[in-house]
Amino acid sequence: MAPQDRPEQVTAQNDRLTISLLGELRVRRGGEDVPLPSSRKARALLGFLVATGRPHRRERLCELLWELPDDPKAALRWSLTKLRPVVDHPDHRRILSDRERVRFDAENAEIDLHEIHARLRAERQPGVGELEEMAQRLAPVLLDGLDGAGDAAFLSWLEAEREDARIARVEVLRRLVAHPDLPALSAQKWTRIWRDADPEAEGAPDDKARAPDALPGPPPKIGEARSGGLTASGLRSQRIAFCEAPDGTKIAYATLGSGAPLLKAANWLTHLEFDWTSPIWGKCFAEIARDRRFIRYDERGCGLSDWDVDNLGFDAFVEDLEAVADKLELERFPLLGISQGAAVCVEYAVRHPERVSGLILVGGYAAGWRHMVSAEEKARREAVRALTELGWGTDNPAYRHIFSQTFMPDAGPDELAWFDEFQRLTTSPGNAARFQEAFGEIDVRHRLGAVRAPTIVLHSKDDMRIPLDMGRALASGIPDAQFVPLDSRNHVLVDYEPAWRTCMQAIREFLDQHGI
Template sequence: MTTTFIRTLGEIAVYRDGESIKLPASRKTRALLGYLALTARPHRRERLCDLFWEAPDDPRGALRWSLSKIRPLVNDTSVQRLEADRERAALKGDELSVDLHDIAAELDAAELPVTRLEAIVALLGETVLDGCDLPDQSLFQEWLVAERRDAERLRARALQRLGSHPDLMPDRALSVIRTWSELEPFSTDAANHLVTRLTQAGREIEATTAREEFSARFQKAGIDWVPQPGGAVVPPAAPDPITTARQYQARQKIQFCTASDRVRIAYASVGEGPPIIKAANWLSHLELDWDAPIWSPLLRQLAVDHQVVRYDERGNGLSDWQVDDISFEAFVTDLETVVEATGLEKFALLGISQGAAVSIEYAVRHPERVSKLVLFGGYPAGWRIDASDEQIREREAIMTLTASGWGADNPAYRQIFSSTFMPDATAEEFAWFNDFQRATTSPENAVRFLSAFGDIDVRDRLAQVRVPTLVIHSQGDQRIPARTGREIAASIPDAEFLGLDSDGHLLLGREPASQAFVGAVHEFLTRD
């Protein structure tokens, strides 16, 4: 088997068995290759079109052309590294080598010689995907800017390790640490290293000047800093325990399993600790959730102490969109399929919104698999159940509006969500919500989901739940009233109920109720 290496530091290049392969002249094709290589996860074709091509053109045709140019660059007779079907495209990260990924793994190693650290610092001084900027494609350009910032942070790590290396000559160490402090001007670790090195070198005037400059800079920025006294070199600081959304996004491994009707379901796992599976609910995307003001803070905090497994509903996110069956039974079957794919024998189960009913049904069918059950914003019966003719007409009108307004800047459609899902959201959060809708599913599937939710009915299953259950509901939820949550808790044997001080059916990560939710879930799951 041939080896394929992709260089993304500097101008993008592809090497096969050490020999450079000529790349297409198209900047967008080279940018697409770099994006697929660095993300190393599947992407919906619609998302790639949004990233790289303007709507008035033929984005799907342009994407097909670019993929056709990339395929011979990375594939060979024995390995198909580019996977592309009608719905998704991905470069298989485990079948090729990418320079940034390799360097990140090296920097996690316990020991590296000075020569290798020097080489890594030099490599990271190159611009990520130099020459691949697409100023007219804002989504791609935002991603590229963030990727370059991550590379700078990686270079800072390399500089820190190199400057602290015992085999590095003192003058060179001082130069390296000075570069580190310039790259990260608000790093207290870099400041301590530089002041200490200057003091050790007998350059007291420079050390005093640096100490005063750092103190003024940190004070202005509101950063607490106590200069380290002179003496031994300050050891490298422990890694920052706060993991960013982009880091979690990069760490998760997206996989696929196949339901009984051959629908492919995308699922992912991130974090370590006791496992918790989040049943899918409407509006999710395994990749884009990490940028979401409603999901990202919740997922990050749960992943601190747990292995969090989640998946995209069929017809939604990275799972297959072109499906024949969107129904409650299919939702339950998909959860069963994901559970078997993970190989987990026992786990906590989290159900949000309609995912609560799915979780209830699963817990009744498989009580031996569920250690604890957490339900948020749930309902046991859909909108068609016991509804009046007027209520049905109202819901059908919403479905008609959804068909025309999905993902669009439609004030009438937006009002539906502003008054029910996230009443306290800002204009920027609603703008994000519009884009998120378009990226998560199609208008046709959105209508099918709304219809399927109307048929949910697990009322007779509540009394059959035999696992410890915590029911959480926003007290001011205007989509699913809090009394519905209390009724669920009253109907499940020994269930607990917690009301949150929020008006949202979906919690915004910035509101205090989100922290209360995570705290309650953590306390419940860790309780004996």
């Protein structure tokens, strides 16, 4: 490099960059996202330079990303001019180049994958919280969306980098399940995730040895015979990626299976990675994905989506659904809405009637509690909201029992214990309280009559969270909607109760009847 090209030592806060290689390429300066070039090749170039961290000959970069008869050298120069405003600072040039070579200067830049590798190499062993955080950060596909940006050599490099990231995640999971401070319930969950990530792993601790007496044993893993035909690698075979809502919020979504698409609107208490290892959602999702391309996403403020968001309102929830459908370029598809996700589906169907081929609404409602309950009930719910904000993130599950006992009053102790722990992992105490407030404000009663898609509404007769009358009102407001009462008290059905089988059969018959 020429002396004039070397950057000065800069430590100014406004120069510090955070670069995410895990998931879609993302650059942030001072906590704010920096817009990336629309060109996939330019983004691939930046990802390659950042990930490798070394100089590359211009000819090599041209061969990786551009083909004749185009002008590769001109294309490289153009891409570099687009990338410099993204990463450079007036006092610090990060894209360094001379007539022969190009490199990225990572000084004062935090790169997620490099940071994780450094923490794994450090003498100090990470604690449980650090290991959990690293495992979650390593879950998305490295440089997602850039597979076809270059030639075969670029794809080979990309696949090798992704394999290295997978190996790093397996190592993180291995350390996590062996950590002596890992709680028993978490140990069961992370052991299953480790085994799914690395089926050849040896020395995995025995779940039962660490499980509390209240749990009769771990729930079945996704992919066993009763899951409807998915392989044992159900967790691994789902593809997690990210899209961006209009306000810049990153929304995590996952796809699994093949065939006609079915998109599930987000509802509270989901986590794309952990859902498949839970006894709550696992078999339900596996059954749906048996012969379809099943798509689901984590709500903003929840799961793998951005937690630190300004807007947790209903319109934002609908925009998140729109962002996922647009990202995947879905043309016409049925929607599945559970709990408050039903109202989101209704609103989306009214806004986009040409895209929605059918609505499946389970345990849903058209108007939130602020519109429907007495003054006494409002006071009770506001008290619960305050308790949630204070105690949600603590080790004491009593605060979360408030929800688990009403979501699944007839569930067994293993499901309830899982649900308590799962709630803590899905969102922050502050967001848990904000969600309760947001759901109370929902009101799509005036939109029901405008739904044109075939609709089926399923609701537990003795639902202790959302009364049957609210499900009946939802169905009666939608023209020609089919209503199916379910013989259960659970708001979230569990797979061993007869109502679950009734629900799955009714959904399948509905889809077949309407050719969806």
